[in-house]
Amino acid sequence: MTEEFNPQGAENLVAMPSLRDATRTAGAAIANQFAQWGKVTDVKAFGSGNINDTFLVTLDSSEEQHFVLQRINTQVFRQPKLIMENMRTFTEHVHKRLQHIPLNRRWEVPRVLLTKDAQDHWRDADGSFWRAISFIEGSQSFDTMRGSHAKEIGYALGMFHNLISDLPSEKLADTLQGFHITPLYLQHYEEVLAKTSVRKSAEVNYCLQFVSDRQTFAHILENAKAEGKLPLRLMHGDPKINNVMFDTATQQAVSIIDLDTVKPGLVHYDIGDCLRSGCNPAGEETENWESIYFDTDLCQGIVKGYLSVAKAFLTENDYAYIYDAIRLIAFELGLRFFADYLAGNIYFKVKHPEHNLARAIAQFKLTQSIESQETQIRNIIKDMK
Numbered sequence: 001m002t003e004e005f006n007p008q009g010a011e012n013l014v015a016m017p018s019l020r021d022a023t024r025t026a027g028a029a030i031a032n033q034f035a036q037w038g039k040v041t042d043v044k045a046f047g048s049g050n051i052n053d054t055f056l057v058t059l060d061s062s063e064e065q066h067f068v069l070q071r072i073n074t075q076v077f078r079q080p081k082l083i084m085e086n087m088r089t090f091t092e093h094v095h096k097r098l099q100h101i102p103l104n105r106r107w108e109v110p111r112v113l114l115t116k117d118a119q120d121h122w123r124d125a126d127g128s129f130w131r132a133i134s135f136i137e138g139s140q141s142f143d144t145m146r147g148s149h150a151k152e153i154g155y156a157l158g159m160f161h162n163l164i165s166d167l168p169s170e171k172l173a174d175t176l177q178g179f180h181i182t183p184l185y186l187q188h189y190e191e192v193l194a195k196t197s198v199r200k201s202a203e204v205n206y207c208l209q210f211v212s213d214r215q216t217f218a219h220i221l222e223n224a225k226a227e228g229k230l231p232l233r234l235m236h237g238d239p240k241i242n243n244v245m246f247d248t249a250t251q252q253a254v255s256i257i258d259l260d261t262v263k264p265g266l267v268h269y270d271i272g273d274c275l276r277s278g279c280n281p282a283g284e285e286t287e288n289w290e291s292i293y294f295d296t297d298l299c300q301g302i303v304k305g306y307l308s309v310a311k312a313f314l315t316e317n318d319y320a321y322i323y324d325a326i327r328l329i330a331f332e333l334g335l336r337f338f339a340d341y342l343a344g345n346i347y348f349k350v351k352h353p354e355h356n357l358a359r360a361i362a363q364f365k366l367t368q369s370i371e372s373q374e375t376q377i378r379n380i381i382k383d384m385k
Contacts, residue, residue, distance in 0.1 A: 027055060031069050033115045033122045034132035037061040043069065051076050052260075056135065066135040067113055071128050072121075072260075080129045082173045083260050084120045087133075088112050089171055090234065090262055094163045106247060107159060108255045110134050136255045139245040145278050148251070149241065150298045154305025156244045156253035157236070157274050161267050164234045165313040169264035172234060176261060179237065180269040182218045182332045186211075189339040196342045203357055207338045210364045214331055220324050221268055229317045230266055237261025239274040267318070271306065272325030276333070278302055280366050284333075287358045294369040299326075300380050307384045319385055323378050327370045334363030 027043035038061030046056035046068065053071040072080045094109045113132040115122050122130045142149065178184050189211065198204060224230040236243075238261050245255040277284075279298040282291045303322075307314075338360035340348050348356055370377065 027057075027069075030122065030124060030130055031055070031057040031132075033130070034067065034069065034113050035059060036113075036116060037063045057132075064134070066137065068110075068133050068135050069130065070133070071130050074129055077175065077260060079173075079175065080121065080131075082175050084112065084131060086172045086175060086262055087259055088120060090164055090167060091259070093167045097163050097166075101163075105252060106250075106254045108136050109163075110136065110255065110257060110259065136245050136257070138248050139254055140248050141242045141245055141257075143242050144283075145241055145281070145298065147298065147301070149244075149246075150278065150301025151305035152246065152251070152253040153241060153244050153274065153278055154302035155308060156256045156305075157239050157270060158306040158309035159253075160236055160239075160256045161233075161270070162309045162312055164262075167234060169232045169234055172262065172264055174263050176237070176263060179261070179263070180265060180273075180329070180332070181222060182328060182335070183222055185332055185335050185339070186215070186218045189335055189342075192339050192343045198342060203354075203361060207334075207357070207360055207364065210367075211335060211338065217328070218331070218335075221266055221321065221328060224317070224321055225266060230268065230321060231315075232264050233267050234262060235265035235267055235270045237263060237265070237270070239270045240277050266325075268321055268325035269329065271322055272327075272329035274306075275299055275302055275326045276330045276366065282362075284359060284362055286362060289361055289365045292362055292365040292369060294326075294366060294373060294377075296373055296376055296380065299377060300384075303380055303384050311385075319381060322381050323374060326377065327367060327374075330363050330367040330370055334360045334367060337363060 028040045031040045031043050035057070038059040040057055041060050042058035043055050045054070047054045051073045053073075055069040057067050057069050059065055059067070072083065074080055077083050091109055091112060095111070098107070098109070111134040112120050113134060114120055120131065124130065145153075198208075221230065225232065236256065236259070238258055239256065243256055243258040244253050245257060246252065247254045279295045279302070280292065281295055281298075282288065282293070286292065337348065337356045340346060341354075341356035341360060345353065345356055348359070350356055
């Protein structure tokens with residue numbers, strides 16, 4: 001009932017032939033299947049995602065003027081019905097919780113919109129899988145981190161985790177089995193290494209030694225889960241900055257979107273990924289490796305925002321493994337990039353043959369920066385408890 005494990009992840013598989021240039025008439029015909037408040041007046045390509053085809057639909061309605069229409073990439077999400085079942089289960093749960101939680105600020109969760117015959121998806125004549133979700137009006141997202149964003153990004157992830165913390169993990173299907181299970185990525189790397197003739201260089205040798213030195217560490221979160229120290233909960237799966245929506249007037253976080261990867265897992269994977277990506281001002285694509293560092297000021301802001309709403313469900317053990325999660329996810333991504341480089345750049349899109357090697361080194365340098373500041377990072381977490 002679940003996706004097959006792909007050790008490189010799903011996010012960079014070849015996309016389906018795009019319909020972003022579909023005619024307005026064809027787009028409107030599909031949008032009309034979900035339009036229950038008015039007539040479709042416009043359909044245009046929306047967002048910068050590279051997996052699903054996404055459109056913003058405009059209606060001539062005073063009730064709801066827009067909604068988001070998406071064609072799901074079934075090469076990545078092979079069981080889209082499970083994706084929709086998951087989304088309906090947790091969004092309905094969150095909407096009910098929000099009715100009983102007094103908030104002094106705006107917070108919204110996208111709603112799954114039904115077709116006119118009460119289905120959560122529509123298949124067109126070609127068999128493509130379409131769905132519609134509500135649009136978060138008066139909001140925007142950003143592709144790069146600003147200092148003022150840090151606390152709000154942490155708040156967004158904390159609020160997301162808080163609102164689903166009482167939803168049993170078994171209520172949702174695991175639609176991406178193996179995702180963020182670092183030992184499985186390490187196993188894949190070792191299999192690639194065993195059958196690959198590695199062309200040695202200073203950069204390759206650095207990566208080989210870096211991974212070798214952290215073989216045992218790769219198991220730290222999974223061991224904690226197996227020992228009952230960290231519980232299986234629900235996780236977002238992709239809590240990067242451009243999935244956080246900000247109110248255009250207040251600049252406060254108002255929603256976290258891109259919910260296809262919500263699944264059972266460890267909240268530490270989300271925490272680690274959010275901090276790994278958010279606290280690296282140099283970005284993932286730089287080849288100026290000496291400029292890479294983990295910004296503890298940004299870390300402090302994100303952790304402060306996160307814990308302001310996550311304290312309600314975190315345990316002592318949860319706090320104890322936050323630093324390890326930050327370090328591990330940076331290492332994990334570097335491991336994935338390096339394994340793909342050794343395998344011949346099969347999964348991640350590259351601009352040149354050494355691209356994945358450069359990306360791996362960037363993540364390993366970030367990991368080193370995190371390791372060199374372990375005491376400070378642990379103190380930030382301790383002081384925020």
